[in-house]
Amino acid sequence: MLTVGDTFPNFKLKAAKAGPEGLNLKDPFVEISNESDAGQWKVVFFWPKDFTFVCPTEIVAFSKMARDFADRDCVIYGVSTDNEFVHVNWRLNHAELKNLEIPMLADIKRELSAACGILDKNEGVALRATFIVDPDGIIRFVSVNDLSVGRNPAEVMRVLDALQSDELCPCNWNKGDDYLKPAA
Template sequence: MSLIGKEISDFSVQAYQDNDFHTVTKADVLGRWSLFFFYPADFTFVCPTELEDLANLYDEFQAAGCEVYSVSTDTHFTHKAWHETSERIAKVRYPMLADPTHALCRDFEVLIEADGLAERGAFIVDPEGRVQVYQVNAGGVGRNADELLRLLKAAQFVAEHGDQVCPAKWQPGAETLKPSLDLVGQL
């Protein structure tokens, strides 16, 4: 079953960000674009490479009007400890959400029940709280922040220009397509 268009459920979780703990709720994410970036666990192998990749592009996500939320089933205390001990994670400035109750993992359908861990899922959520783009990778396959940023910008373009669509590898400023009867069979 597709999660495209699914409205995220109400939630309230603890986050670690800027050497502080704070609560993040659904109300906090409404009104702007969000990237929920699920990963299996802190102090692991592929995860720090992905979180560092996102940290390196965080300013670009922010400039595009998008907040990045990394999410694992670890606690906010574990996020703080990881941030303090890993050079890669020390670069993270976005909120690191703690989901030890698995509420977010279940809502986004990425919980590995047997392990109590999250699949490697990335979800772009629009300002109304609806999933517009998502991908879920096998645990050993890392994701690319550049591609997630491109997908965000494509989703934003389509949301703003509902009569146009973005072809493969579309980048901002490139040509789009305007679906019509005349276009059928011409591509």
């Protein structure tokens, strides 16, 4: 599995577009690559399968925080091994997913999931993994949960704030808290 300090893999995937006004069914797809949103921080989070139970809770939570992440020059990409048509169908049939503010990337060949080392050995789907990638494409944070346990987007934002501070941040540090100062 890729870890902190590794370069996030190159990728080019189709995605169901983000859209706070809902999906435009005349033009629902976009291509997103590692070069998209160049110069910005990225949160790339993977979920196992569409039309499941834990996944939409996380996707919606990340979407609700998309503007807060954008205020930090950070984009959010959600990824699963389902195709872009399944993503659109799920959005059309799940009330909370209709107006997502984040794109849903389709890793149907499992190339990105495999390159990240996060394919579940038994199910062949992406694990519930989260990567924070800096503007230079370097992974600065990785977290992987069991398939049955959702993650906390507020914690991902807390870690992003700490990473962007470029300071020593103690346990449970939050933006605005004091940094650690080594003795001189």
